[in-house]
Amino acid sequence: MPAPVPSSPTDGRINLEQQRKRAKERLKQLRQHPPFDQTLADAQWQIAKELGFSSWPKLVAHVDAIDFAARHPDFAASDEPRTTHWRCGNDIAHSLQLAGFKGRFRMLADPLCMGPVQQLPAAAYKRQRSRFVSQAFGLALGEVSRRFDDEYRDLAELGNGQPGVLWCEADAYDQLFLIRALAGLALVPDRLELIEVSQVPGVERFIGIGQLAPDVLAWLWPQRRPVDAAMLQLARQAWQAYCDASPVPLAALAKTDHPALPLLGRALRRQLQELPGVRDGLSLTERLALQVTAEAGSLPLGKVFGVLMLRHEPLPYLGDLMFYAMMRPLIEGANPLLIGQEPQLPWAQRPVRLTALGEQVLAGLAYWPDLASHERWVGGVCTAPGAAHWAIDEQGVPVWQVRQ
Known part of the structure; x- marks a missing residue:
């Protein structure tokens, strides 16, 4: 047939x-x-x-x-004008309005799945994150700092007695936003609810809530559930583990799924795969990107991203600019794994191909952290070039790598 x-x-x-x-x-x-x-x-x-x-x-x-x-948008979107809808980006802000939601929209767009995330005093934490985002995305530091001041000031109002709803999906970007938001709450809030979704019937390849039509957001609305003490306890534990300089606590937490936040375990397991692999020193994103490029021979970087997201990424969490920021060290470092061609073109249109070193690393004949010229972070875990570091094996177990 x-x-x-x-x-x-x-x-x-x-x-x-x-x-x-x-x-x-x-x-x-x-x-x-x-x-x-x-x-x-x-x-x-x-x-x-x-x-x-x-x-x-x-x-x-x-x-x-x-x-x-x-x-019946008034029935489905039964929020109040003082309800705050929280999201890790602005992708559903307009759709919520179209669906008939009446509350205000707030976001925390800090990409916690990238760069250093450590337990620091609030001012030092925001400085560290602002510097990283400014450097990674080529944005003015002052602009990033002001945006983070506004977003984290708003986040401090979460759970203040006003009705609020957190909209999240299953990937690491969203789940890290979720535990960051909940971990900051001192007490269980009276009127805070959570909408979590990992798939939507009829969607062949669910990437995220932002792809959904306004009336599907209205359909999700009745599925929200109150934030409770078990959620807060798990979020605090997970956030502390994510900020730790060792991935061992996070790996222990990620072994199983947890009823309080059932989508968290899978997201943490995927995030741990951004640590260097024990065989080649590549993160999973780097390895998949090199494999896609190797199979094509030469491919525009935007096409690499598209193929990666549609066919290979097990739990899509990256935006296109985030992907480009991750690829730049592989192209611009002292020992590049990719050759970027036609630099006059916008980044998405620039063809890339593997260097001889890129082929060796992808084959496991060379180890990338020994050759890289950039520092890499997964939460609080730092991989410095040429230094001993944490890696991850194929079973998701952290391994301490001492380099000669």
Whole structure:
């Protein structure tokens, strides 16, 4: 039988009439192969399974629920004008307004999955993060510092008795934002809720909440749950472990999933893979990017990012500028692993290919931290060029590497 061709959209909305037509076409295909007595219900079940549902009636119920949310925004978006919607970026701010939400929007856009994240006094912490973001993204330090002052001042108001909702997905960017926000709370707030999502039925490749249509955000709204003491305790433990100079506490915490924050364990396991691998010294992002480039021979850096996110990244968490910031040390360092061509082009259009050293490192014949000229951080864990450092093995176990 011919392989099925999924037609699910990327924004979460499902056209039921289109799926009915697909089911009829599928039935024609099914009846060309034994057994020849397949029914429309069989074809509908296949279509429903491809879209992430266990049955056709559940697909229909899901579409009906979203349609209802779209027709009744005051019911679905029952927030108050004084409700604060919290997010780790501004990707859903406009969609919330379109869906009928009435509250204000606040964000913490600090990319905690990159650069040094240590337990420091508030002023020193913001200085460290501002310097990193300024250098990594080529932004004016004063502008970054002012933005962080505003965002962290707003975050200090979280749990102040006003209604609030945290919108998060399953990746490290969001989950680190979540534990950072919750770890700062002294007491369980009265009116703080959490919406977490790892997948949406009908979305073939769920990357994040920002890709969802406004009416799908309204559909998510009733799924929120109150922030409780177990969440705060786990967030504090996880944040302290993430800021530690050793990855051992974080790895111990990441071994299992936790009912209080069920998406956290997987995100932490993925973040630990940004430590140097014991075989080649590459982070998982670096290794996958080199593999994509090696397979193509030469590829624009933006295409490398696209292929990486769509086909290879197990838990997408990077934006395009974040990816470019990670690749720059591999291109611009004293011993580059990638050759960047046509520097006059915007970064996404610049072709890159592996250097001879890049091929050796990717093959495990050379060890990248011995040759790199840049410092690397995963939370509070620092890898300095040529120095002893923490690495991660294939089972996710931290290993102390003493270099000769």
